[in-house]
Amino acid sequence: MEVMQAAAAAEAGGADVIHLEVGQPSTAAPDGVLAAAQRALVEDRLGYGDPHGEWALRERIARWYDERHGHAVAPDNVIVTTGASGSCVLAFLACFDPGDRVGVIEPGYPCYRNDLTTFGIEVVGIPVGLEQGFRPTVADLEAAGPLDGLVLASPSNPTGTVLGEAELTEVLGWCRANGTRAIVDEIYHGITYDEPAPTALSVDPDVIVFNSFSKYFSMTGWRLGWIIAPDELIGPLGRLGANLTISAPTLSQLAGVAAFDCVDEADRNVARYRDNRAVLLEGLPAAGIDRLAPADGAFYLYAAIDHLADSSVELARRWLDELAIACTPGVDFDPVQGERFIRFSYAGTTDEMRRACDRLATWNA
Numbered sequence: 417m418e419v420m421q422a423a424a425a426a427e428a429g430g431a432d433v434i435h436l437e438v439g440q441p442s443t444a445a446p447d448g449v450l451a452a453a454q455r456a457l458v459e460d461r462l463g464y465g466d467p468h469g470e471w472a473l474r475e476r477i478a479r480w481y482d483e484r485h486g487h488a489v490a491p492d493n494v495i496v497t498t499g500a501s502g503s504c505v506l507a508f509l510a511c512f513d514p515g516d517r518v519g520v521i522e523p524g525y526p527c528y529r530n531d532l533t534t535f536g537i538e539v540v541g542i543p544v545g546l547e548q549g550f551r552p553t554v555a556d557l558e559a560a561g562p563l564d565g566l567v568l569a570s571p572s573n574p575t576g577t578v579l580g581e582a583e584l585t586e587v588l589g590w591c592r593a594n595g596t597r598a599i600v601d602e603i604y605h606g607i608t609y610d611e612p613a614p615t616a617l618s619v620d621p622d623v624i625v626f627n628s629f630s631k632y633f634s635m636t637g638w639r640l641g642w643i644i645a646p647d648e649l650i651g652p653l654g655r656l657g658a659n660l661t662i663s664a665p666t667l668s669q670l671a672g673v674a675a676f677d678c679v680d681e682a683d684r685n686v687a688r689y690r691d692n693r694a695v696l697l698e699g700l701p702a703a704g705i706d707r708l709a710p711a712d713g714a715f716y717l718y719a720a721i722d723h724l725a726d727s728s729v730e731l732a733r734r735w736l737d738e739l740a741i742a743c744t745p746g747v748d749f750d751p752v753q754g755e756r757f758i759r760f761s762y763a764g765t766t767d768e769m770r771r772a773c774d775r776l777a778t779w780n781a
């Protein structure tokens with residue numbers, strides 16, 4: 417957020433800033449969603465909704481798991497939320513008590529840590545490194561001591577790392593054997609470049625997964641997401657949702673049903689991310705930045721920069737001042753090793769990626 421503010425100030429001063437810090441698609445919602453929203457504005461009163469979500473949307477989300485993963489999900493096990501952010505709040509509150517120990521992967525999305533801390537839950541950082549492709553192993557989990565819960569993401573923000581079926585089986589098997597409640601963030605599903613990311617549900621149907629319309633469907637501002645949870649958690653999740661937000665936005669829910677039939681448009685965005693990724697995977701090493709996370713999915717490249725600077729915060733500041741390139745210091749994602757890494761987002765245009773690489777190639781530490 418500080419980088420974005422500094423970038424906005426630089427732009428106000430006339431700088432031609434290339435935005436590699438943004439964590440959201442540069443495109444609008446799919447046309448079919450916009451049309452459905454316009455219809456709903458005319459035809460629907462748009463009152464409060466069911467705290468569990470509109471039934472038609474819960475059914476459509478359940479069907480999506482069958483279409484994408486061949487995995488049966490009952491609509492009753494779907495809870496509609498105010499984005500993955502809302503899913504985190506509901507899932508963490510429903511699953512954990514103050515004082516519980518919950519593991520988060522470092523580097524990882526910072527809100528897991530911040531939400532858990534806000535709820536009085538003890539956060540246990542589980543460091544994973546570049547040399548292991550930022551994939552957690554059972555040895556990493558064992559080293560963390562007893563865990564009441566574990567938060568995973570696949571594909572991950574900031575590393576793009578996708579956990580394959582074998583890796584999910586290993587980690588989720590360990591969780592089951594050790595009584596550790598696993599919650600898996602699948603918000604970047606649909607945005608992968610090699611193999612599709614398997615859902616954790618196909619490995620363990622009792623795991624909690626959440627997802628969102630924000631990334632693949634390019635709908636960040638619609639504040640819409642979902643949780644798939646086992647039967648015993650549906651009541652608590654619904655009651656928490658009813659008390660905290662009453663319901664997810666009704667307009668977004670009515671429109672969101674159409675998103676699942678807009679796959680061609682969503683996949684066109686993924687094709688652009690793929691081009692952008694290829695530009696960066698060639699251009700960053702050419703600029704001397706060649707120790708990169710796997711980037712199997714999402715739209716981020718997480719790069720080691722400790723040969724260029726002692727501090728990623730300082731390097732991000734210099735690149736903004738000297739190259740008009742905005743990117744995110746690793747300290748946002750990893751309080752321990754983050755000063756050694758920078759995250760580049762490639763959600764923008766392919767031209768921006770080319771120009772960013774040109775600028776970086778001219779830069780001299």
Ligand SMILES: Cc1ncc(COP(=O)(O)O)c(C=O)c1O
Nearest residue numbers: 439499500501525573603628630
């Ligand atoms: C890994 C991850 N999870 C959750 C979120 C929250 O997304 P939203 O609340 O827009 O669905 C983000 C947003 O960037 C994210 O990167």
